[in-house]
Amino acid sequence: MKTTGFKRLMVVSSCGLVLSGTPVAMAQELVEPSQEQTTEETTIQEPEVLEQEQPAPEQEEIKAEVVNEAPVKKTLPVLNGVKNHTIKEGETFDPKDGVTAQDEQDGDLTDQIQFTGSVDTNQAGTYTLTYSVKNLLGESATATAIIQVEKIEKQAAPLPQPRAFTLEINDFTALRHSDLKAQIIERLVLKEVNGDPATLDDVATFTIDQPDATNTLGEKTISLSVTASDGTVSEKTITVTVVSGLxxxxxxxxxxxxxxxxxxxxxxxxxxxxxxxxxxxxxxxxxxxxxxxxxxxxxxxxxxxxxxxxxxxxxxxxxxxxxxxxxxxxxKQVFDPTIYLTVNDQDMTVGEELTSEKILGWAEVLGASHIAYEIVDQVIPVDAYNRLTTAGSYRIRYTATKEGVPSVQKEITLTVRDRVCYSAPTIQKRILRTSPQLGSVRTERTLPKTGETKSGLLNPLLGLSLIGLVAFLKRERLLSKLMGKK
Known part of the structure; x- marks a missing residue:
């Protein structure tokens, strides 16, 4: 392409001064309304010389002179930042991001950039974008960018993890004909695999293999089964002993x-x-x-x-x-003066109360006026509240006496057993000591007199009445004990 120059029409006075410098083209426009101009070359025609009147003698002669200026250099605009891109499906894409344009004569033309084509980032494929820009002289520049949208391979949804449970329950004893399933549910503890607590509401089904196992006595092996919502089965086996509750x-x-x-x-x-x-x-x-x-x-x-x-x-x-x-x-014969003393070995547990009155109450005696006891060999340890503190075996000797009748003695063994979970580290101990002497408040009791009087005739009658009374009272007391337990 040829460079088109401009010529200026210089009007010079007769004395050589430049009066005006109108470009020839403009001067030509003043002469003619329009003139053709091609894209390849613009031809500047010399203006016609107009006949002018001869100046007055006193005026200066005006001369016209054409002065040539340097030609204007044409430059094409430049597009920058038009690049091919590869993006993932679904990513955000701005077609003008990073794209600029400039021209040496017009400067920054970024705002004049146009492009054709589009990119659907939600659909994998190859897209073409064509960018273009024009300067003030109508010169343009174009560039093309290829945008590749890659398809994202969707990962399969993870399979649900099997939901199993830990079943915690101990062996137990059940009564016959009782609801075995209800008793198992009451005792059963469910936990997730990670140890978190769960309930039967979290499972699909719960079964036991022998729901009627309590219909017969004996030890039964029971299998429990818990099925989770995903079909995972958790099982446990326990032993249930069925008893009648005798x-x-x-x-x-x-x-x-x-x-x-x-x-x-x-x-x-x-x-x-x-x-x-x-x-x-x-x-x-x-x-x-x-x-x-x-x-x-x-x-x-x-x-x-x-x-x-x-x-x-x-x-x-x-x-x-x-x-x-x-x-x-x-x-016993009616007139038999013999003293009858009956007392049996006793069993107690650590922590039970033991008093002198209780020890004396173990003895049954007939024909005596006094009964006393003594602890043989070793003392019986009790605390401040008369509670047994130490397991062991202890000998107790009873003595029944009556004036004029040989005394009767009998020994028993008191066995004190440990009690489960009994612990009293701070108990203050004291020793229960007894004396075999008659008349002691703690170690003896006075029995009903058997009727010793000066009248020989009254003695047999009173003795007979006393024996009958004692027998009646003993029987009533025994019956009362038994009736109280019914």
Whole structure:
């Protein structure tokens, strides 16, 4: 392309001064309204010389002179920052980001940049953008950018982790016909794999393999199964012992020869029903094979001494248990001056209260006016509240006396056993000491007088009445004890 120059029309006075410098092109426009101009070359025509009137003699002669200026250099605008890009599907993309344009003559042309084409960043593919810009002279520049949108491979959703549970429950004992599943649910502790607590509301199903296991007695192996919502199964096995709830109470008896003896007076037995209530068992019934059966009875009412009665208890479920009692038989003649003293070995537990009155209360005596006791070999340790503090075996000697009658002594063994979880490190101990001397408040009691008087005739009558009274009172007291336990 050729460079087009401009010529200026210089009007020079006759004295050589430049009066005006209008460009030839402009001067030509003043002469002609329009003139063709091509993109390749612009031709400047010399203006026609107009005839001018001859100046007056006094005026200066004006001369026109054409002066050539340096030609204007044409430059194309430049686009910068048009680059190919690769982006990920879904990313943000600005087509004009970083794209600028400039021209040597016009300066910054960034605001004049245009582009064609578009980019859908949500759809993978290849897109073309064409940028263009023009300067003030109409010169333009173009550039092309390729935008590659890459598809993102979506990862598969992670599979749900299996939800298992830890089942915590101990072996236990259940009554017959009780609701086994309800008892298991009450005791069962559920935990997540990470140790967090859970409930049965968090699981789909809960089952046990033997819901009717309590219908029969004995040890049963029960399998528990908990199924989570995702189908994961957690299992545990426990042992459940089914019992009938048999409760047996016994009491030793003392029988005087005048009394009738009932072997069932020393035992009571109860069986727990399915609803939790207790049913008292009577004497053994061969038809139903339930009740209390006497399997041993060595009592001889005609001979004073200590005897044993043994029982076997049968429940409606076939469960059996055996117990025994001791029976003391006292045979006394009306005028027999002999003192009768009956007292048996005793069992107690650490922590139980032991007083002199209780020790004396263990003895049954006839024909004596005083009863006393003494601790043999070693003392019995108790605390400030008369509670036993030390397990062991202790000998106690009883002495029954009556004026004019030889005294009677008998020794027993008191066995003190440890109690589970009993602990009293700060208990203040003191020693229970007793004296065998008669008349001691703590170690003896005064018995009803047997009627010693100066009248020989009154003595037999009073003695007979006293023996009958004592026998009646003993029987009433024994019956009261038994009735209180019913």
């Amino acid at each position: 409760r047996i109470e016994t009491a030793d008896l003392t029988v005087i020869d005048e009394e009738s003896f009932d072997p069932y007076a020393g035992i009571q037995a109860f069986e727990t029903a399915s609803d939790g209530s207790e049913i008292r068992l009577g004497a053994y019934d061969p038809a139903t094979k339930t009740g209390i059966e006497v399997i041993k009875n060595t009592v001889d009412l005609n001979k004073a001494g200590l005897y044993e009665v043994r029982y076997r208890v049968h429940t409606s479920l076939g469960e059996t248990a055996e117990r025994s009692i001791r029976v003391t038989v006292i045979v």
